[in-house]
Amino acid sequence: MSLKHALGISLTLCALSLCALGASSPAPAVRGRGATPPANLSGAMKEMGGMLTTIKNEAADPAKSDQTLKDIATFERDVAISKLQAPPYVNRLAAADEKAKALESYRVEMNVLTRALLDLEDAVSAKKTADIKKYLDQLAQIEKQGHQEFHVGG
Numbered sequence: 001m002s003l004k005h006a007l008g009i010s011l012t013l014c015a016l017s018l019c020a021l022g023a024s025s026p027a028p029a030v031r032g033r034g035a036t037p038p039a040n041l042s043g044a045m046k047e048m049g050g051m052l053t054t055i056k057n058e059a060a061d062p063a064k065s066d067q068t069l070k071d072i073a074t075f076e077r078d079v080a081i082s083k084l085q086a087p088p089y090v091n092r093l094a095a096a097d098e099k100a101k102a103l104e105s106y107r108v109e110m111n112v113l114t115r116a117l118l119d120l121e122d123a124v125s126a127k128k129t130a131d132i133k134k135y136l137d138q139l140a141q142i143e144k145q146g147h148q149e150f151h152v153g154g
């Protein structure tokens with residue numbers, strides 16, 4: 001086979017595979033609520049606030065548990081996004097040791113929040129109403145404590 005011929009074949013194959021990629025490129029996995037990941041801490045927290053309200057309204061309804069589980073997963077994603085950022089209060093701290101301590105505490109709180117969300121997720125999957133309420137109450141406490149500690153809202 002001539003070099004020209006071989007090149008022609010490989011170019012055609014390349015074009016075909018590009019076409020195939022384009023034709024079969026999957027639709028975005030997440031649609032609707034939470035489809036676009038928030039870009040910063042404030043955006044992630046805002047979405048978490050919205051998710052918590054929605055979850056509170058739908059969590060006890062077994063018919064809505066599929067949607068609730070998606071909302072909890074989105075919430076968990078937003079906590080991970082938050083964990084990659086530092087609270088403005090921490091950024092304002094001048095002393096390096098104070099800053100490091102506050103950041104560590106922030107990460108610990110974020111992990112407490114993630115664990116409560118995982119527990120809530122299990123309770124929703126198992127349709128355990130009393131546990132669902134228990135973990136929703138825990139989430140409210142964790143939010144209150146986190147916001148106090150990091151001087152959110154005044």
Ligand code: HEM
Pocket residue numbers: 041042043045046048049050052087088106109110113139140142143145146147150152
């Ligand atoms: C159920 C859990 C939580 C919910 C639903 C929640 C919700 C919110 C909401 C709605 C805001 C206001 C966002 C805005 O308008 O800019 C906010 C801000 C904030 N939250 Fe949370 N939060 C939760 C837990 C926490 C925890 C545990 C911490 C810390 C450990 C935390 C730290 C912050 C900080 C630092 C801000 C200010 C962000 C900024 O101004 O950039 N939150 N949160």
